[in-house]
Amino acid sequence: MFQFLRSNASIPLIFMLVIWGISTFLFIQADIEPFYWELKNQLIGQKLNEGFRMYQDVRDNAGPFAAGFFQLLDFFSFPVYMNAYWASGLIIFQAFIFQQTIQRYELMPPLGNLPFFIYSLFFHFSLEFAIPSAALLGVTFLLLAWREVVKQQSTLNVDDRVFLIGLFIGAAGLCYPSYFLFIFWGILSLVFYSGINIRQLLLVMVGFLIVNIITGLVYTYHGNFPYLIQVFQNSAIEFHAPVWEELQEIAWAYIPAMGFAIVGFWKVIENPKIKSTGQKAQQTNLIWIFTGIFATFTLPATASNNLLFFLPALAYFSLNSFFLLNKYWIREVMLWLLLGMTYFSVQFDWKSQIHKRLKKSEVAIRNEKLMILGPQIEAYRYNTMAGPFVNWEMSKSLFDELDQYKTIVLLDQYMTQDPPTYIYDPTGKFKLVQYYLPYLKQRYTPAENKLYKRVD
Template sequence: MLSFFRVNDPFRLIGIGVYLLILTLAYLLINPFSFTTTQLSWILLGERVGEGFLLYRDIIDNTGPLSAAFFRIVDFLFGRSQLAYDLIGRALIIFQILYWNSILIKFRAFEENTYLPAIIMAALFHFCFDMISLSPALLGSCFLILALGQLFSQTVLQKETTESTLLIGLYAGIATGFQPNYLLFLPYLIFTGIAISGFSFRQLMLSLIGYFLPIILIGVFYFWREGLKEALEIWPLSFLTKKTNFQSVFDWFTLGAFPILLALIGYFIASVLRGSTINQQKQRQLIVLWLIFSAFEFLLIKRQAAYQLVIFIPALTYLITQFFINFKKGLISNLSFYLLIIGLPIASWWYWQNFSSPNYLVQETQESYTPSLMIMGNDLTPFQKSSLGGPFLNYELSKIYLEKERGLPEKARIYQLLQTQKASQVLDPNGDFKALLEQFPSLQKDYQATKPGVFELKK
């Protein structure tokens, strides 16, 4: 199988398509995973935006505004379909696989043109079940990989390319609109553009203009919808919320030790034992810095789950391909290939079926339907049969937002949010809503406590 994908023949993509189809059917038909807590929150966000409410202004959540718009489209077309989330995620993965393999061939990243990166990348995406489903990180990474491809072009072309330098910044800015944590890749683009690609001052300014253009357009949209002030207040708060560890770093290293080992060996062989062109050296520097900045991105994330790891996949694909390019034949290369392509997806499926955190996968609930529900806590399970009511979707962010020192205008703003978005039921395990009722006595006439931690809207 290794020799099959080594050949520079586009028809090898058929084999990759069959590989992805088999894995897709296995994941969907053989004991599939249920919705995750994060997926359920994105579904609720899409529904709420579809009802005419605006993220940040009316909904307190830390999802990127472009992702919120995308989830609204998915909700409009498919509703709460988990299959839609899975299939859209796989479509985005196929795009990344085809694009990244074409970039590596086009700019001569290796000694030989090969379709090994495509099959390796497909396997790495099956490191965890939530990496192959739709997420803000996956949406944003599609544009970051486009930016990386444009940076690769700068290692080959020996002239100023206005279009390429503008696109580098533009793609990165759009990625940040989908996933705010990707803001960290702005210094990556600046540093690599200057140090590796040799940007002139004019090229650097073009990239920065391209980067801030989509962000400015998002700001103009919020200004037009009278939500810019709230967006500028809530967006920075999202970086201050408490981190939720849905999966541990130990779990990641348990499954990822083998791919990481292959990547390290591939890097060592390519950089120390084998010669390479100046362009290939620059490309390798881009990849190494990409990994470093990707690691720093985890200082910003607030939901520690494997779907955030998709940002590492292009770089790991590049380094692992170096391993197989230089180990052309023999038992080691063939055994390593089968362990990666077949062993990793099977091992990850078994591992997460048995060791997934109970607070990550949404368990079936027997609770009755509630027209609109607001939960002042992290357990979103009751939302399986209910729609979001009220402005508070992300509990940790909402808690910080409510605890801020506020003057009379800001308190009036919170009161207006609660008054215009009355939930038919409020679950209040931590007493936050009770404190709000004490702060705004006029709301007490609308709600009654039916049991500890539960408030019902009076009819």
């Protein structure tokens, strides 16, 4: 199989794409329940297409570009079960960038289609990766920035295309706020391993700032810029340690990739006979890993699909083994071992992540305008969402600030601009809101346990 993948012919690539397409089709036909965040992303798109404003009228921490992507999917009425197709398209595009960068700038000896295969396979260690999430969308821009960094490192004279590095990293941050930290990776990689000057460093920062300034102006025009700043503070600047239990849960998806990457990196240390461009790329990817570790402490939630930014660097280090190991049979065994680990990882994922998928809703109503004051968003599958509370982890803090006048005004705005027919209150927050907004006591009466109905 190693010789087959190492070929530069189109047949191995076509074969991989056909197998990928068939596997994705069969996965969709399995008709398994979507993850909670798949429904959340769909609801974001729906609310934005109804004319509501991100962050002010829809409370979530997805970046503006990612929110626009979800809005586009909803605009064309693509159902949730097609998410695997869109995720596959993004990963295929990223794998092409990954492979073409390695080949064009000769970062490694000729490996044919093997870089495409390794990169793609790493994104199959978990079913969570097969979702067009904000983190996955942002990785596309990070890879485009990586390609530009490698281009500048491969020449003696850095040119003004460094502007694109800042632009791509800024766009990645607008998909997933934690990716803003990769601007430090871009600058350090250029300062240490290229002949960049002060003017060109300023160009990098101009590219980074201009995409954010334009986004800020658009949000200022729509009146929700303060909410954008608040979300970015909570999702990219606020540091918190990941929960150890969560890290243990997601370890299965990343341990295979980390194991192969460590072996590849060790082979590089043992073998100094690597071209100059290859050495710079190795060190650049090491800075990527350290930046990723730092970014982990800013993630709003520790989950497998939120740590995707590690996979490109791990895939690159893993490739070292396939040209530094002398014995052909070891390379062959490693490929089959990688395939076997992918299979068992997916099998484990299929069984262990049932609790992350949508469950049957406790709310019996259907086709009604519903507001949920809790994390049980599965009730929105058969009803129309009212209000901004699509992400309860972000929203629940609002109900701890009911003693503040601005909070009461904001809740009153939510209840009047998009009034629900039913309010489902599994957390008991609605009674507190009724105390501060007394008119809600007459407008909504208990219909059944934890459910309130509007009185017409």
